[in-house]
Amino acid sequence: xxxxxxxxxxxxxxxxxxxxLTGGVVELRETQIEKSASSDNKRxxxxxxxxxxxxxxxxxxxANKETIKPHHSLLQELEQELSxxxxxxxxxxxxxxLTLKDNETRALLKSALCVKCTGRIVIEDYxxxxxxxxxxxxxxxxxxxxxxxxLKNTPEYKEIEHKIIELENVNGDKNTKLKKQQExxxxxxxxxxxxxxxxxxxxxxxxxxxxxxTWIDAFLPNITNIRVYPFPNETxxxxxxHVDTLNFSIPNSNAFHFTYGSFPTEEFTMLGVIxxxxxxxxxxxxxxxxxxxxTINDYESVERxxxxxxxxxxxxxxxxxxxxxxRVLVHPILVYRQSTPNKTLQKKVxxx
Numbered sequence: 001x002x003x004x005x006x007x008x009x010x011x012x013x014x015x016x017x018x019x020x021l022t023g024g025v026v027e028l029r030e031t032q033i034e035k036s037a038s039s040d041n042k043r044x045x046x047x048x049x050x051x052x053x054x055x056x057x058x059x060x061x062x063a064n065k066e067t068i069k070p071h072h073s074l075l076q077e078l079e080q081e082l083s084x085x086x087x088x089x090x091x092x093x094x095x096x097x098l099t100l101k102d103n104e105t106r107a108l109l110k111s112a113l114c115v116k117c118t119g120r121i122v123i124e125d126y127x128x129x130x131x132x133x134x135x136x137x138x139x140x141x142x143x144x145x146x147x148x149x150x151l152k153n154t155p156e157y158k159e160i161e162h163k164i165i166e167l168e169n170v171n172g173d174k175n176t177k178l179k180k181q182q183e184x185x186x187x188x189x190x191x192x193x194x195x196x197x198x199x200x201x202x203x204x205x206x207x208x209x210x211x212x213x214t215w216i217d218a219f220l221p222n223i224t225n226i227r228v229y230p231f232p233n234e235t236x237x238x239x240x241x242h243v244d245t246l247n248f249s250i251p252n253s254n255a256f257h258f259t260y261g262s263f264p265t266e267e268f269t270m271l272g273v274i275x276x277x278x279x280x281x282x283x284x285x286x287x288x289x290x291x292x293x294x295t296i297n298d299y300e301s302v303e304r305x306x307x308x309x310x311x312x313x314x315x316x317x318x319x320x321x322x323x324x325x326x327r328v329l330v331h332p333i334l335v336y337r338q339s340t341p342n343k344t345l346q347k348k349v350x351x352x
Contacts, residue, residue, distance in 0.1 A: 001341070002338055002339060002340050002341075003338075003339045004072060004075075004076070004336045004337070004338055004339075005336055005337040005338075005339070006072070006075065006249060006334065006335070006336040007248060007249050007250075007256075007260065007268070007335050007336060007337070008226075008243055008247055008248050008249070008332060008334065008335035008336075009075065009247055009249075009333075009334055010244070010247050010331075010332065010333045010334075011247070013273070013331070013333050014074065014075060014078055014333060014334070017078060017082070017114075017333075018074065018077070018078045018081065021078070021081040021082065021085055021087075022081060075334060079116070079271060079334070082113070082114050082271075087112060087113040087114055088112065088113070088114045088115070088116055088271075089108055089109055089112040089114070089115045089116070089274075090115075090116045090117075091105075091115065091116065091117040091118075091230045092116075092117070092118055092230070099231050099234055099237055099326075100230075100231070100234070100237040100238075100326040100327070100328060101234075101237060101326045106277055106279065106326075109274055109277045109328060110274075110277050112274060113273060113274065114271060114272065114273055114274065114333070115239065115271070115272060115274050115328065115330060116269065116270070116271045117228050117230040117239055117269070117270055118228075118230060118267055118268070118269040118270075119228050119229040119230040119231070119232070119238075119267055119268075120228075120229050120232075120263075120264070120267055120268075121226055121227060121228050121229070121263075121264060121267075121268045121270070121335070122226070122227040122229075122262065122263055123224065123225075123226055123256075123257070123260070123261075123262050123263075123264075124224065124225040124226075124227070124262070125224045125245075125253055125257070125262070126216050126220040126223045126224065126225075127216070127221075127222060127223075127224070127253070128253050128254070128257065129212075129216070130212070130213050130216045130217075133209045133212050133213060134209070134213065136204060136209060137203065137204075137206070137209070139201075140201045140202075140203050140204075143201050144198075144199045144201060147198045147199065148195050148198055148199075150198075151194060151195065151198045152195075157191065157194070160187055160190065160191055161191070163187060164184045164187050164188060164191075167180040167181065167183050167184035167187070168180070168181060168184050222245075223242055224242065224243050224244075224245055224253075225240055225241065225242060225243070226240060226241060226243050226270065226332055226335065227239070227240040228240070228268070228270045236326060236327075237326045237327070238327060238328075239270065239272070239327070239328045239329075239330050240327060240328075240329065240330070241272055241275070241329055241330040241331055241332045242331075242332075243332050243335075266337055267337070268335055268336065268337050269334075269335070269336055269337070269338060270330070270332055270334070270335045271332075271333050271334040271335075272330030272331050272332040272333050272334075273330060273331040273333065274328065274329075274330055275329045275330055275331050276323050276328070276329035277328050277329075278323055278324055278325045278327070279325060280325045280326075
């Protein structure tokens with residue numbers, strides 16, 4: 001028996017697809033148990049699947065069959081149903097070492113509803129990047145100040161400081177004092193250069209940070225992407241899509257990144273609905289071709305103007321969406337890590 005660590009589940013999409021495949025109506029039941037004598041607050045979830053049975057020749061008999069399925073069983077059964085019904089492409093089972101660049105693979109993806117792939121993943125949380133960017137100057141100051149203080153506490157730095165004090169308080173004639181003061185100035189410049197060179201992080205111009213925030217607010221608000229790389233040697237070939245942070249097993253963004261990181265070390269599997277499979281050749285579909293004629297009516301010119309604006313903005317959005325060959329865009333449904341039993345870890349239970 002394998003175990004699954006589901007880090008992302010789009011439950012609404014799971015229920016929708018499962019109901020269509022099996023003909024059952026899935027209902028989520030939540031039971032909450034609270035104990036006043038302790039701090040326990042437990043919720044038990046189960047999924048009730050109602051299936052309709054009809055039979056008889058002379059009269060109609062109807063009955064509802066109620067089946068309780070555990071959460072993970074429903075997810076695994078959905079995957080099995082998609083595969084057995086011919087709606088799922090598993091990239092790990094492609095024949096003849098095919099990859100996403102092969103026309104056979106892309107034709108297969110275009111004919112399927114869902115795709116499953118396993119590999120290293122990257123999580124891109126733009127709201128998190130925006131929040132970090134807003135406090136980045138203060139973080140930079142803090143880290144650089146820490147390095148500066150560490151430098152000032154070194155024996156070498158203290159020795160130069162002591163030398164400067166001696167040179168500034170030297171006794172003698174006017175020329176001697178001027179000479180020593182000049183040496184002290186040179187040593188001060190040396191210390192300043194050491195402090196500058198000790199900075200651990202370079203500062204980013206404020207206009208860049210503000211521009212990044214504006215760009216995210218305009219085109220990437222509340223967007224978190226996931227990218228899966230099924231072929232280790234082909235990093236330009238990957239599947240990606242937008243994920244809703246509320247569907248993560250750890251919905252708090254900071255807690256999730258602290259637990260798994262933006263670039264987890266282990267491989268994960270993603271199952272999603274295929275939404276875009278761009279081909280290598282340019283797109284020849286032009287919805288505005290109806291307006292490319294010598295004369296158009298007034299109402300047509302207004303429509304052309306507005307639709308032209310949409311097309312113009314689409315060009316900017318494509319810079320953010322980055323759905324281009326050989327990538328494939330999906331609507332993620334499940335993201336999980338699968339673990340098989342390790343026999344070396346199995347311990348035999350001795351019977352008493």
